[in-house]
Amino acid sequence: MPTRFPLSVVLSLAGAVALGPLAAQPLSRVPATSLRLPAGPPATTFSTTRAFPSLAFNGPLALVSPPGATRRLFVVEKTGRIWLIPDVTAASPARTLFLDLTSRVATSSDANDERGLLALAFHPNYASNGQFYVWYTLNASTAVGGGLHDRLARFRVSPGDANAADANSEQPLITQRDEAANHNGGEILFGPDGYLYLSLGDEGGGDDTFQNSQRIDRDFFAGIVRLDVDQRAGSLPPNAHPAVHPGTYAVPSDNPFVGATTFNGAAVNPSAVRTEFWATGLRNPWRISFDSATGRLWCADVGQNSREEIDVIVRGGNYGWNYREGAIAGPRGIPPALNPPNGRAGATFIAPIWDYPRAQGQSVTGGFVYRGPLHPALHGHYLFADFVSGRIWSLRPDGDNPVSADRVQLLATDTGISSCGIDPATGDILLADLLEGSIKRLVATPAIGSTPFPAALSATGAFTNVATLAPAPGFVAYEPNVSFWSDHAGKRRWFALADTTSVFGFAADGAWTLPPGAVWVKHFDLELTRGDPATARRIETRFLVKTTTGVYGITYRWNDAQTDATLVPEEGADQTFTILENGSARAQTWRFPSRAECLTCHTPAGGHALTFNTRQLNRDHAWAGGTANIITALAQAGYLNLSSPPASATLPALAPAADLAKSVELRARSYLDVNCAMCHQPGGTAPGWWDARASTPLTLAGIIDGALLDPGGDAANRVITPGDAVHSRLLQRIATSDGSRMPPLATRERDPGAESLLLQWIAALAEPPAPRPASRLINLASRAQAGTGANVLIPGFVIAPGADKPVLIRAVGPGLTQFGVAAGDALAQPALTLLNGPRVLAINTRWNTAANAGAIRAAAVRIGAFALPEGGADSALLVTLPPGPYTAQATGLNNTTGLALVEIYDADSPAAPAPSRLINTAVRAHVGTDANIVISGLVVGDGALKTVLIRAVGPGLAAFDVAGVLAEPVVTLFFGSQSVATNTAWSAAPNAAAIRAAADRVGAFVLATGSRDSALLVTLSSGAYTIQVAGANGSTGVALVEVYEVP
Template sequence: MQFPTRLRFPVSGLRFPVSGLRFPVSAFQFPAFPISRFSVFPIFASGFFLLLSPLFLLFRFSCFALGLGVAVSAATAQPLVRTTAASLRLPLAAPATAYTTTRAFPGLTFTQPVSAVTPPGESRRLFVVEKTGRISFIPDVAAATPERRVFLDLTDRVAVTPTSTSDERGLLALAFHPRFASNGFFYVWYTVNATTAAGTGLHNRLARFRVNPADPNVADPASETPLLTQRDEASNHNGGELLFGPDGYLYLSLGDEGGGNDQFANSQRLDRDFFAGVLRLDVDLRPGSLAPNPHPAVHAGTYAVPPDNPWVGVASFNGTALNPAAVRTEFWAVGLRNPWRMSFDSANGRLWLGDVGQGAREEINLVVRGGNYGWSFREGNLAGPRANPPAAAGFVPPVWDYPNPAQGQSVTGGLVYRGSRYPDLVGKYLFADFVSGRIWSLEPDAARPETPVGADRVRLLATDGGIAGFGLDPATGDILLCDLTENSLKRLVAAPAAGAAPLPETLSATGAFANLATLAPAPGLVAYEPNVSFWSDHAVKRRWFALTDPAARFGFSADGHWNLPAGAVWVKHFDLETTRGNPATARRVETRFLVKTAEGSYGVTYRWNDAQTDAVLVPDAGADQTITVTENGLARPQSWRFPSRAECLACHTPAAGHALSFNTRQLNRNDFLGTLAAAGYLAGAPASAAGLPALARADDPAASLEHRARSYLDANCASCHRPDGTALGSWDARSLVPLTLAGLVNGPLLDHGGDASARVIVPGDPARSRLLQRMSVRGPGQMPAVATRERDLAGEALLRAWILALAAPAPAAPPSRLVNLAARAPVSPTGELIAGFVLGPGAPRRVLVRAAGPALAGFGVGGTLADPTLTVYGPDSSVRVAAANDDWTANLPGVTSVVLGRAFLAAGAFSFPVGSADAAVLADLGAGAYTARVTGANASGVALVEVYDVEDATVAGSGARLVNTAIRARVGTGADVLIPGFVVGPGAPKTLLLRAVGPTLGAAPFNVPGVLAQPGLTLFVGSQAVAANRGWNGAANAAEIRAAAARVGAFALPEGSRDAALLVTLPPGSYTLQVAGENNATGNVLVELYEVP
């Protein structure tokens, strides 16, 4: 398709080529403004919600396999009457621990922090490694108001998905040279896309940088000297701690290259690559040190090998002969899977390390010279996935290991405390689990610290999920924790004096039931049922919820998490038929509780006694029971797991919304939403549930096979498999995510199970669909990882049928197209709101362009532009006005308010009040590029600009149509945000190129001042983020983005630029973009949308 060669902007003399509708748009920093600022717009005929709603407010979510759900007494004749659950005696705070965590520096945010380091000898500065690519620092931690500054920005080099907390790539570690004060050297470990002798793609890099000689608070990004750049075939298990030891050598921990079960066979090799161990390097090139053996990863002359490294000159390993010239003599220790954080004991120089397990054990190791820690022959103290360990290996056992998932799923190594702030912790090793949130101390054996210890030497200190690293406050010596999921640094502090009520020891003591024999709930407990139940090993379940605060209500969200008030309680009871299919044989097994607290949530469970008269509190560590069941006429044992409290929190995370099924898609059935609202339990619910999402049961004849299968995945997998969830895979189980963006169909794998051709789902091929494979096993590698020990054969059959159906040709559908663009942003005398659009070749097209100001007040938007003026400029001259309007009822000749009102209705746009000062233009426009300019007569305020293709999108024709749209505006913070949105009309999925251009606008030929230095681009469906990019070169499909830009005629983005781009294929529907500046930055940015043929 050919486009006009030049689009001229009549604003500030700017002229931009048509290829991208080059209007300098603005950075949009999305603030955490309160929901009350906005009202959700209804979905009109066009399906476009107009971007005025709080689409981006809630991104935080949380275990406990409740599978909570939906309809209560909708089937009863009596209306639901709200009653306070006054009899419940569960404490409204989590069980007390000796310590707790608090924000160390309130008001300071660090993007996915993983490490906190202070240079040698300093007592004020604290440097924070942000996984997304920056090293930030606090100049003075003791200041009355500490501030955050950027020390080094490597976001243009680091390969990472900036919005994903589970992506193990990124900037991972920092170590200051012992003589940093004099030489200014520091070292970093990060992932980078590069080309080396080993290939093109993801690499791990160890590099040295130097501080700016003119400013000790700024690093010189041009001073990079790589030491190692190693090809990495998988994105996970990058290890990555950097430390200078007491001997002055640099130590680096390395994972096994990734995947699963040591699929690259790196863990017991000394003669291949730099994986699965700890390296010890001489970065000072001391006399007597040795040159490393040749390897494609080594940058010659940048480091040497200490002569006393354990494998210098060896000719065998594990009983197998080696070529000494091929040995990686840099290794200090081997046999590690994914060592995540290590530290030296400042009192004695011992090296402690946490190694993340495959799925059975998490371990703490004391690393010694030449130690082999067993992976993949061993996993903790258990046998690993690899059989037949060599007799000569001599594995070193962990000092402590704990079960996965009973106590956690991802260990974070910590530090040995040697300060004076915590007298009871001196000499103890502190560590945490990223998933369960448990923070422990371990007391080593004083005489033989390498000796494995018992549980009596391990103490639970506190609970806080998402801890990715430990550090020390250089001024106070306080223990700091890097909370990756909350983007903050936490401080370990003594818990307030114990005042919380203890957990009831029996179910009867909880006050949840008025009659335990019949399980009649106490007043205030409301029965409900979800649309799709979580699989629970054949159990038959009943559910109730309660609010203990008479003033509290649940906060409604159409497609996101509901706001759950503190004091909300959910109860789930499990019966198990001992003869499958015979309800008369059901026995009571357990009753679980989830309690929402002010800080988060906690879960506990009660085990029914053999007499079935009461249930007793299950210990913190959980419990197991074997139950004899009869299935198909044969008796067999069934293993039942009572979850530990850590297992509860593995699923019920803040990222998952705590109560997993207390949301619209699970509760939208039988008018249960209306029932809750009418009874006073639910605030903000719409009058009708029509059009709201709802999961579908596997046997729902009215639902498509795809919707039923994806509903199953949503209920059973989405608590972990989501962008900010704990699962490592890149696929997204949320049903609202378009299938083309979910990473399911032909999605890449971290662990291919020995079949390199396997994918998450391979259409038509269940045997190569890893998702189904892992559902079909129980034991190591099973999915879900917790809360089940029995296969769900019906669920497997559902997914198998869907996988087979995916191979069938899709029904023919007419092409879809862009039919609507809108954006909301502030307008001022110095900052205009500009929308651009291109109509492709063909006959003139009827287009509706609107500028809403006063009308927005009806949607709860404050500070609106009182009297917007709309001018549409044509394609043939920068001064030609195609159409203009000030007040919509005083429109162009021949276009009356009645005609405009009909156009509003046809476009699905909300109406303007009669006589309002909002503006609108309805015009028949020919092919070419157009600009819509919104000004405010020297006034300021928020305005909404909209462009609608009014022609019937379902009728094929030869007329001109929207093929490219763009927005430019100056954006601040708070309510002054730019929210572009668009609609894909009916038909087949449409491929679109979406770009947020900032830095490139500041260079020739555009020369736009005040551009946003690094825009982040996020695509939303409703309030949920489904795709994101910051730095287009770092995208996995960067080559495709480059080719698509050339195909649609967009100007090329420079290689390595910090502009953002997404190339996505979207089904018909309404979508929203967020363009955000890093660290509240503002500036001009261009947002572009292209149809890609």
């Protein structure tokens, strides 16, 4: 990750932590040499087998279950029938005919014929409304003529028979003329937002015969559309088109091409735009799926003669067909209109996550991101197949970035796989085999020669006496500040390292780095009489092991004699206990997590070992050598990469709910950090926008009045609504007893303490805050490449009306070397020029030669700026300016180039600041990759919260005839070292309307709806922040980064 330069305050943090005095060492380190756990999970081989040997189908194309179903599986046949297997768990599963459309579907028995009944999707509320949707080809006569058509239609289940559809209930939504029999696309599904997504081919032929792939103003081909089939308030009617059945659906108002007047740089008629499009530039997307954890939309697009591709679909994305095929040039070169020499906005194509040549396969079949319990090695991997070659692969994602070959693994081979599905009972991976007419199951077996897991707890080497839980030498007991809720169980914890040289990488904030081979043990006891420790029974002992690439988890189930524990199967297990509670007996089911479920919580974003971080370990603990802070003891014993332990008072700590000396806000946020943040944070696996980390300022966490992806049927719901528990969706999800309760894994009992704590916090949030004086933007900075000509570094700033403002401006090049920037990369001799419009106000080329060098030095000390080397070639100006706009141009003497940091400080005395203030800064610079991305920073002074609009403009600069713009800027806001907000397309943000209104209020130029420019509207507490601007997928170009104070 590139070095971040928020401002001088942040730049100097590395040396700001006070070190405490060394005390007598309370903990001594010894190696855990008795450990007998493998360094990684045993290798696995995969194969396919018949899932339902007694059932045969005629061209199975899709495997679907309704929302919430645990036994029912529907099988779609290409020829027009939908079969229901009512109970997949039966000893000999049977099938019943659910719907027969053979008389309507146009197809043939030839497996290569791409016509037929292609897809099925159940409405999210199918259990109550009985609605489902199909996509099929038919012969029909419509306003555009007779012949082959594609149809999206809605049906209902029979009122009196849940196992049969009402064939007479068909309501077409789209019936479109299709000039060719191939490339009919073919997937429909509902997204986490409740809208229907439909993937569409390019109409067929070859080389995009009908030229549909780069059009949004003709027909419904070559992309993915997004429809509101419930016609919610705020959605829009579709533009008129012969294929549309009026009144059957609406268009979500945030679809990317709503109101579009251009596409690929060319004008389009807004009334002719197919506003239903969500993404374009696809050839024949054969299966799309949403990741159930992240909401990310995956697509497999069948290639023509060169490449098959896997894409992650984003709002408004153009995937290039037929100018691109996979990651290479397509059959048609990019025409001049799309790639003009003057750099005006044209087509921007998104590269596939993965593509492969025809030598490996000739027809990709999309699958899904596996989140099931049976195959932990595949957890979080995207599974897909090739119909022709028979290869079945797993792909380990790398965010939204294209992956390297080492992240794609061949699992098995079986030709004719037309679709992937999930066993609703077990989470097993199912495969539809079109050629054999069968449903297959992907099964795993341990590879020959791999090291198995120990079969019993006593064989792990973790305890010298399992019956007494006496830990082996090298296992260190510890307790975190706040424990994850575990259904009333008590817990004990240990960690171990097998050697005396591996260390944990300390971080004051965020996750620590973990050495391979580190082991954590967590043991659970459950009181059979609630509140009586004497009735505690040993239930489970879990292990988490750090590997070279991640972690794995296994668990052991204690026997009735309480003498040992046995390894729980890969898929996990359940056990029911009788609990005496308040004088009454009741059943409590305990979940032993599967090995895949372990990875659902122990995420990379969460740091894998969830209790090994500063906020959890900054507490006292009773060691054999005396009581001491855990971090201090670990450092002194040599477990951390520190020469001296940091003083605990300087470090953050979580607060348990029972610590009434701490604020209710800190205690509530500590609960959320421990129980939710492993998924709910930027880069986490949970969809949505809120951030559960306690380190994220509350104003940036998206919690208070935070927007929801799923409002739970009530548009008034928010994540937390101050003073309103009824409309606080977070509390609803924690306090429910149904399958939607959070946290979602390894817990089935409600947490009354957490519910009470959150209720207190919600009530406290309604209390008006104490009045505070207005805060100021006291520092604005930008770090970027200072080039020549059009690529000089040009920050600008605005002083609001009022009194004159003293300002310190610095252009730092050589001074950056003290922060790790190589001397050869830094701008050797920055020249700083201050302008008001075209008028030059001041110039400096070496700060310590300025007439007021002493005042510059004193001002830097007063406002906390890092010291510039006395003999260095950095430049600076200390000037008093009247209100107005200014630019501070940084160039290199003698046309030299390099990395520079330009800082603009409000140099007023904090005790008596002038009534004027800095209200805006902007920098236009070339955005590179790695260390050459643009990094801006700001500091908000003490006082009231400050609302700020941050914009990273690339495509929007084309209107000002700027050449070589950054096609897709990504803006990320950091607080300290942690990412707290990010955006890649401003009008797709949940607060897009507020962003637009704020831009109007501050007088910023208009960004086009649907553009790839990015923006954040945030409210900040006092402190230092960093803004990072990079190009999506490693792209480069010129961008404008703006920061506005929003009144």
